[in-house]
Amino acid sequence: MSQARAYGAQSPSSGLAPLNIERREPRPDDVAIEILYCGVCHTDIHFAHNDWGFTEYPLVPGHEIIGRVTTTGSGVSGFREGDIVGVGCMVDSCRECSACNDGLEQYCLEGCVVTYNGHDRHDGSTTYGGYSESIVVSERFVVRVPDALDPAAAAPLLCAGITTYSPLRHYGVRAGHRVGVVGMGGLGHMGIKFAKALGAEVTVFTRSDAKVEEARHQGADRVVVSSDREQMKGIAGYLDFILDTVPVQHDLNPYLTALKYDGMHILVGLLEPVEPPLNAGALVAQRKVLAGSLIGGMPETQEVLDFCAEHGIACDVEMLDIRNINDAYERVQRSDVRYRFVIDMATLRD
Structure with a gap:
């Protein structure tokens, strides 16, 4: 010792x-x-x-x-x-x-x-x-x-890197996909960078008008203020994937509406029960998926470092x-x- x-x-x-x-x-x-x-x-x-x-x-x-x-x-x-x-x-x-x-x-x-x-x-x-x-x-x-x-x-x-990289790779995000990112913290800003590097169009959801420009600075193609009902209506049925990085309880239902049929909402931050309750009808009616992901294995952790080196991501x-x-x-x-x-x-x- x-x-x-x-x-x-x-x-x-x-x-x-x-x-x-x-x-x-x-x-x-x-x-x-x-x-x-x-x-x-x-x-x-x-x-x-x-x-x-x-x-x-x-x-x-x-x-x-x-x-x-x-x-x-x-x-x-x-x-x-x-x-x-x-x-x-x-x-x-x-x-x-x-x-x-x-x-x-x-x-x-x-x-x-x-x-x-x-x-x-x-x-x-x-x-x-x-x-x-x-x-x-x-x-x-x-x-x-x-x-x-x-x-x-x-x-x-x-941690923040592999947590956001792993689900994007595992679920096959690629050029032509439309990806939403919920949360603009340590995980969220990495999610934007990875989704863009994989060729996706990226929409960031924020509750604050003050974060709109910052989200665009990080590479977002589109920013939606989630507290604005008209903006949320405007993105209904648009996204293929949502990467949800928020670590506290929040309403998932409005985000499910933003997914197209066969769309996937991936949780990487929330470790608590979903509250308020999820409207399962939104999943069933359009074959949407609510998924989760935890960090990544060792081969993929090496992969994310190599990917960042190749694409100039930090x-x-x-x-x-x-x-x-x-x-x-x-x-x-x-x-x-x-x-x-x-x-x-x-x-x-x-």
Whole structure:
């Protein structure tokens, strides 16, 4: 075991503060990584505040990790010291079930091991995330960062990026399709970029007139203010897909109306019961589909990084001194960031 400096929460109300954690010595298939950057995801805040009721403390959040390889285990063949690599939302799975064999480790039938607030499959120890100076991860759950990507801006691709890329690829979005994006946060702005790069026409739904120009700046072909009934009527039956990134309960029914027959509404943000209730008649009458998607497997996570390098796609980020993490959490909750905080881990070492 080795000691590592980190920032973490001791209780739902403690806020985040410095602490020391233990990292294991590399196993034969492990990669030891010096963390350079870590994105701040809204999920980090939910876990820090125990919003979902199963946080184990102390908690060290962070699952959008970019770093430099410092050591590799004896069985590692894909990485070497000095490589710039990434670690996302998972650090292990059973590796034997049908989902794992299909490269869909996020759907592991035994449950994947998440990067923080999880338990190591070998020794039962708690997993700690990327708000720290180092991490040790199995080679299978490490991805290579292409040279063409800015490492800091690449960090959110490991959650916000793969979360929006995966369903667009899985459900076959391509040139000629019309895609709607609901929500203009960290996920939503990436959804716009990916849909455009895949050749789709993109419509953004926003509740605020103030975000119309920003949505167009991000690449939207059309912007609909969802609180305007006339604008919503004007897009009825128009879209092939809707990528819904909103993480809180909201009325899905008006958006279903915007889909054409055989259209698909994909949830990537909402983890709670649908409220208000869904009008199932809108699905049945025109064979529409309500679907969901969770991050992506390891092959697809490497694919999204390579895709971004090829197409010049990056997340819009604001760099953060880790000593300001509690203020950053408050700003995220106010939607006062465009569009993702990324912690410069040099501020932890300083």
